[in-house]
Amino acid sequence: MAATREPLKDSLGALDAVDSSKLIAAIADVALVMDSKGLIRDVAFGNDVSSEDAIEGWRGRSWIDTVTVESRPKIAEMLRDAAAKNPPRWRHVNHYSSTSGEDLPIRYFAMQVGKNGRVIAVGRDLRAQVKPQQKLMDAQVALERETWRLRAAETRYRLLFEISSEAVLIVDAASLKVVEANPAAVRLAGRSVRRIVGRLFSDLFVSGDAPAIHSLLTAVSVAGQGENVQARLTDGSAECMISASLFRQENSSHFLIRLAPLRAEIREPDLSSTKSALLRMVEKLPDGFVVTDADWRILCSNPAFIDMADLATEEHARALSLDQFVEPDGAAFSVLTSHLREHGSVRNFATTLRSLHGAAESVEITAVAAPDGDQPCFGFTIRRGGRPQAINPAERPTPRSVEQLTELVGRVPLKDLVRESTDIVERLAIKAALELTRDNRASAADMLGVSRQSLYVKMRRHGLGELDG
Structure with a gap:
């Protein structure tokens, strides 16, 4: 008949205080002996704990005062469970350190021993587990930061690709099919995006220019550069200068194709020479010139206004309204437009022009309405200059009407x-x-x-x- 196994408490026999303290110190990284109110009476720690100075300072302090704010509810709960002699549970708390500046993570369970209400808290150092987790978290944060940086860079390059006035196409080096085309290339080719993307690049030009185009792309693929070639577009009937460069993206090669229409092929507007000269003079005016529709949306503007408003291109200005720039925080634009609609013209209206980035300068505006035609419009001449000072009442003539x-x-x-x-x-x-x-x-x-x-x-x-x- 097999012998009955004795309980562990009977097998250990009566352990004295010295043996008990040695046993606790051997199995725990940190051991705390406290009274019933949680006041630390004694401290024991193993050799692996490197914060001996901080732990020694816990003696004589309340246990709850040695931990961080978020860990205090856990300490209070462990002390209540120990006083009620509930089964102990392991809880993760963080001790703040005044010397190293880093929190000391300890996993505790607490239990009441003896008849005088003493509480023993046995803890295990979790720094060996927390450090890899912290490194993983830092790596994730760095990865997310790098992802956002690449996304921001992609957004910037995409914006440059879209608003560039130069016709640019992206062509796959293996299939020689167009992958992307910016709006300038779409306008130059005279086709929709669907009729450009996915087709062979050489199909955009007359068949007689295909050999020269293939020679250019082959030279760029082999030597990294090639001589620019001229070719005529099929739908646009304009002759262009083609240049190409090679780049790699996602383990594949692509051509960056730039199309520059030859100056001889740029068709002037069907206007008389006098009106053409007038338009050229408006473009070179040192004062800003803007034409808007009836809702004050900008239809066209000269380079001087683009410079005043801190805009990138004239195409950017066309998507905006003039009231975004003429004293947007006041009622000056309403006064100006009301007078313009009523009288048909305004001369030397003093106000403030605020650029897209918030810079303000004093200007004078002369405006005229052109109600005739298919699309009524308004013209504004904006001249830089100081706002006229308020007229001195003693010097101002009394208005008669x-x-x-x-x-x-x-x-x-x-x-x-x-x-x-x-x-x-x-x-x-x-x-x-x-x-x-x-x-x-x-x-x-x-x-x-x-x-x-x-x-x-x-x-x-x-x-x-x-x-x-």
């Missing part, structure tokens, strides 16, 4: 405009009262509800009638 008052909009503050409006109404009222009373000053003063002396003062200020001394 609403039209004269309107001309002061944008040149004087609003409170001055209100005062000028009051003066106009007062002058018209006095003039009407004098006409109704046939220049009887006493009757006119009674009609206006003012004293005769006050009427004389107002008449003298407005220059009405002849007043004796």
Whole structure:
């Protein structure tokens, strides 16, 4: 009959305090002896723990004060379970270190021993496990950062590819089929994107130029460079200069093809020589020139305005509205356009032009409306220059009509405009009262509800009638 196995507590016998402490120190990296309130009375640690100075400083402190903020609820829960003599559970906590600056991760379980409420916390150092995890996390962060960097670079190059005024195509080196074409190449070829992408590159040109194109691509594939060739487009009927370069992408080779139309083939607009010269002069104007539609969207602009607005190309300007640049934070553009729609022209309107990147400068705008034609449009000439200073009230002539008052909009503050409006109404009222009373000053003063002396003062200020001394 087999012998009955004795429980472990009976096999170990009665261990004294010295043997118990040696056993705990042998099986644990860190061992803490605390009272029932969690005050650390004694500390033991193994040779693998390298933070001896910090651990020695725990003696005499509360256990919960040695850990980081997020670990304190776990310490409180372990102390409650130990006081209730619940089965201990392993919990991961982090001790802050004032010397190394790095947290010390320890995995603890706590239990109550003896009859005086002492609590023993046995811990295992987790730094050997945390460091590889931290390295993996750092590698993931670095990988994500590199991915975002490459994505940003791809976005920049894609934007350059799309807005470039030069016709550019990407051709697969193995099949010689067009992979991508930018908008400039689509316009030059006179075809849609679907009729270009996926077709042989040589199909875009007349058949007689195919051998020269193949020779260029072969030379670039072998030697990395080749002499530029001329070829005529089939649909566009324009002769182009073709240059090519080779690059690799995703384990495959591609040609970067650039098409430059020959100057002799650029067709001028069907205009008279005088109008052509006028357009050339507008292009070279030092002042900005913009043409908009009825909704103030930019239809065309000259290089001077492109420079003022900090835009890249004229094509970029066509997608924007003029009110994005003319004092966008104020009401000046509304005043300008209202006057332009009502009177058909505005001259020397002082305002502020704000570029696409926020730079502001004072400008004067002269505008004209062209309501005739299939598409009504408006032309704006924008001249750099200082905003006119507010007119000194002592030097400003009193406006005699609403039209004269309107001309002061944008040149004087609003409170001055209100005062000028009051003066106009007062002058018209006095003039009407004098006409109704046939220049009887006493009757006119009674009609206006003012004293005769006050009427004389107002008449003298407005220059009405002849007043004796």
